[in-house]
Amino acid sequence: MLLALAVGTAAPALAAPAACQGTIYLTFDTGSQSQAELIAETLKRHHIKATFFLANEKTVRGDYSLDPSWSAYWKARVAEGHAIGSHTFDHDVLVKDGGTGFKVKPGFGASAGKLRTLTPHEYCEEIKRVDRRFVELTGQHLDPIWRAPAGRTSPGTLAAAKACGYAHVGWAPAGFSGDELSSTAYPNAVLLQKSLRDLRDGDIFVAHMGIWSRKEPWAPANLEPLISGLERKGFCFATLREHPDYKTSFTSHH
Secondary structure (H helix, E strand, O other), X not given: OHHHHHHHOOOOOOOOOOOOOEEXXXXXXXXXXOOHHHHHHHHHHOOOOOEEEEOOOEOOOOOEOOOHHHHXXXXXXXXXXXXXXXXXOOOEEEEEEOOOOEEEEEOOOOOOOOOEEEOHHHHHHHHHHHHHHHHHHHOOOOOOEEOOHHHOOOXXXXXXXXXXOOEEOOOOHHHEOOOOOOOOOOOHHHHHHHHHHHOOOOOEXXXXXXXXOOOXXXXXXXXXXXXXXXXXXXXXXXXXXXXXXXXHHHHHHO
């Protein structure tokens, strides 16, 4: 009788997933790439899509992050559905906007560490160089977004980038991971506590794929507990393709 009842009764419906209490947009800039694999594996394990910003930076392997040796890595991120934008090819940090040209200090390339002046067109080309290399590596174009190295922009650089089709993406004050700071002065546990306490719905979070100068790297200690902690608070994650401030950029681009 009990068996017959069990067979004839519909199984109880599974509980619907809890509604998101908000969305956090995880973003990662290239760096030493020492944490590249760990970041990719962690995102995959949590079924999270993030946004990456790429420059051609020297890595712990002795190569550069946009060398052919990184082709398989970037192809895999494309296949997983992550959004990917430009961080300027040589990681050109803005020093001064002179109106007709921009003084920048590249971190890499032929002019690494030296001041150089770029016209608006040349500045745009530094953004687009990443796209051209990315097509060579993956067969795919970048998304129409960019992030200025060190977050340094001016009305001129923003206008130059917009003129060639790229929307700039910064980060929320609470979204600064602190991974560029001294791990002695800013231990991982302190940074994690701050992020979990302060992040709010809609915030863009930034970390790097490895920082040369930080003694205790941020990602191995903090990425997993950050994601898990935010998930426990009811947050979901998305790429900048879903961010209300950037949706139109992606729509008009395609």
